[in-house]
Amino acid sequence: MWNITICVIGFYMIVFCYTSDIPSVNTKLGTINGLRKAIEFLGNEYSVDSYLGIPYAEPPVNERRFKKPEARGPFQKPFEAKDFGAACLQFSWFEEITDSSEDCLFLNVYIPGLKSDQESGHAVMIFIHGGGFTLGTGNTYIGETLAAVGNVIVVTINYRLGLFGFLDIDDENGKGNYGLWDQHLAIKWVHENIASFGGDNTRVTLFGESAGSTSVVLQSLYPGNKGLFRAAIAESGGITMPFTVPYNHITPATYFAKNMTCNTENKLEMLQCLQQAPADRVFKVIVDTITEDFSGGSVKVTLNPSVDGEFIKRRPIDLYQEARTEMLEEVEFFRSIIFMNGINAAEGAVFTIMHANPLDLDSFKVTREEMNNVVMPAAAALAFSFNRTVTDALKQLLLFEYTDWTNPDDPNTIRDQLIRFYSDVFFNVPAMELSQLHVNGTNAGSYMYNFRARVKGHIYPTPSWAKQSNHGDELGPVFGYNFRYNKILGISTYKPTREEQKLSLKIMTYWSNFAKTGNPNEPMIVPAGNVWPIYTPESQEYLTVDFEEDSVQNFMYVRELEFWRRTLPTFFDAVDQKSRFSSTVSSETGYCEKDGPCN
Template sequence: MDSRGLLLILLTCCGAQAAADSDNAPLVHTASGDVRGAVQHTNDRPDKPVYTFLGIPYAAPPVGDLRFRTPQPAAPWEGVRDATRTGPFCPQGLDMLKILPFQLEHHDFDEDCLTLNIETPTVANDTGLPVLLWIHGGSFTIGTGRFRPFAALAAHQDVVVVTINYRLGALGFLSTGDENAPGNFGLLDQIQAMEWVKDNIRNFGGDPDQVTLFGQSSGGESVCYHVVSPLSKGLFRRAISQSSTCNTMGVLPKPVEVAATLAEAVGCDHDQRDTGSMVSCLRQKSADELVDAYRDMMKWGTGEPGVSLRAVVDGNFLPAYPDDLYDEGQAHAVDYLLGVNDHEYGLMLPSLVDPKFGQGMTEDAFVWTLDALIGGLYPGSNTDSIVSAARQLYRDQDKPDDPMAIQRQFTHVLGDSMYVAPTVDTANRHAASGSKVYLYENHYAPAFASAFRPGWVGCDHSDDMFIVTGWPFLDVPLNGGGGLLPFSSEDRKVSGDMMAYWANFARTGNPSDGTGGPTDSPAVPEWPRYTPDNPAYMNLGLTSSADVGLHPGRVALWNDVIPKIAASSEREEL
């Protein structure tokens, strides 16, 4: 599998460019001014227009003195603003976007990037359609709200889809742990966008009281943070986290140390006792300098451990750790749908860390890496007994010495610890609060994926993004010209089902309940509600079916057995 195939799955967040129709261009009023959009159609519904508005500012440009600060409202404009082109990507590594195997609408990067896009089947302000607000993934470092349209989801399910940009990397998540740079700026951008939607979405056919947040990877993690953040209360009604929750990456415990390292790399004073001078200097540096320095710190593709900026406990957006907020009963009473793919750490993510990954693994390398993982999760604990317990569970009994079998088990170790176990833990915590929860494991990978990777890889991280956003119903031009990304009839069938599940949930709080939806929406198998006493979940695929207990032995190891062993070893040392 080449690097273009890897980044295809990591960065993809939405469908392909649908045909725009300049006739009957819609004009809509917002609190900041009027916007004029365009009309697009999907391949299978040429008579159903999707009204599209791109690049609408939802916040003031976060530049100059506003860098490393809470976002401010967008300034009003006079006249009619052209909303037919997406705004620039937030600053990030340019090479990450150049190697995508599909064409982008542009390659523009700018710190003035806080814009949103709206795709809707109507602009009648009395329609009251459910709204799905998408938060993109990319490790809080790369990506954008809309590489390509969500037109199929809007057209097939009569929903309003909003996609947003938010600050990334150092510009979005640097924190000194104090008032000089509290952090979480990218997450605060998301709240600013949610407030804009609440104030304006009615004019685009949406219901401001019927907003569902949905996101994948770090976007799904963002959704989880909004479920527990006091600042997000009342801004959404339902939540969907795909392939990440609050504890996937976890909050950064000592952000000032990372900030100091970055400051030193760009030639700023890095004295942690004078964070005011540090931040003042960082505000004078160009966005490119900060992006390049942070990319070097992450060490992607080197096989070496790097550092990553992410959410922090700031006393404002996150007054405490998410688990503690759940324990204190602070989580919002919203319906929550969440889940994982069946091979989250299959090939794409480990290959970003080590481009040579996929050629097999020795037993010694497995144990060494597992020991390092446990040591990072539980520093100071006796890792020997933990590694032994994990190695016993993750062993291919038929091929215990086969390097490829060892490597495959290793991918499930990382996938379970980072994605599956945290997702089930969040499901348990949220269901225990009394709110409705629906859990899933997705087994379906798009047909073209086989061209990019070997057969031992299952449904890898981000495979769901090609399906739930409706790509199979649109034309996706390959990068460099010469054809389209191929989709099968099975892709279209599963895409239709998954869009129905997501939209049903947004409308009714039940993914199986199509009440109020389009009459031609597919009838989907019953999805049972998840509770700790009855941990039912849905196996999503070409033929979806319900089951009970998502990998109970593997989940128990990470959520119960290992924490108890670690706590016991710490007590023994004391």
């Protein structure tokens, strides 16, 4: 994998050495040739080898559609890993995906030119991209800078999305979660082959953002991954986020089938029809549905992970409840993994913009009347995945909690409270209960962070009124601002400020330290950092990450967790109670006795 040096001894014992700039590795699958590149970061130059578009599975097409992936066999000749493989088939309103295909199970490997920190080889970081399980590709996230500066091997992967990755017909023949099985196979591929690239397969860390973070957690709860990785980093994504493991999968499956004139009365016939359908017809259904009605259409064609009895054995909310009284195999495995978990300060901004004019996000404001009558009812329905009626009583309770009573009618303040609502529902509360699940009874390290830096280089649409870090804002610093920006923002590149570069150096050091040792504080000194304490049930210490020196704080979002997981369930129990207490009318007083029935 390093420079190939050929030395020739001449007549007078003069040694001539020639160094090839084409890196190559020999694996059990065959020879793989890559690319060598010089990069610069904060005035320092690095060398990085890249191996792009390596197929880790057989193409999941034809009879392999809607089945677990099959490991790729040996290459018949040297594989030229110099270009990205196709992204998985998708309709993306966010990224410009022009090279998508059903044949998409590829991965990319980025190797630093520096000597590894241990004789056993480089620590390895496998990134799982986000995108709501319906869009995205590992190709967007260039691992060169993180690999070089952090001196770790970085791997990015593709996995099947949407219908192709998560079709579940509630039948043994079509149980879903194919995208999760793709991720598992890619992790296994790294375990079996990364030593050929100079990696240490005993020091593998998973990390991911948004749905990629949820994927990291689900992989960390699957005991079949035991021995394949030792640490995990969850960036802005838990398993109790609304819609993550929904109750109903057959409805979107049936929607696809009806739009492709498949028989929906017989599940096996429906599966076979969808399996045989041309991929472009499936894709057309997705495009037509979303373009006709973006928000409503997205719900119709969105398929997420499901309880299949094998990869996911129980719903997340049930898992949390059962883990309080008994030791579950998946929780035991999760607690054996070193875990870093975090959220950004204003994650909910990414959902708040749904209520705004997409052509003029900056002018969006919310009046009290709009919040009471339109916005909060819609937001609450989304928060409960449309599984609960938003009654007036529920709406009033939520409005009470999410109103700034020092200035309740100011449109800007109301908008900020809406951001807080979405942040709590989708990110803050799921993150907190996830860390508490991990830290209770674990012997492995557990760390939490809150990313608060208001960066300028966003990768998601972010209006000027979002005063704190939006969803995805940590990704720029994590990857050294090395993205295919032309695919995301339609620009050739983004030039981070000096302040952003310094922030990036700090975060890459935290992340790579964690991958190397399981401790974000060592072995490298973190520039402008702070000692990051272990998260414990007693102190609940976490690190606040910002441009300035980081600070240690306690009890992140404990009120929010209490409200959503204690107060609201008690409220629902009271409201849903069918029987009512009444008492007999007293002939003397003319009213019902306090504790008796009224006859």
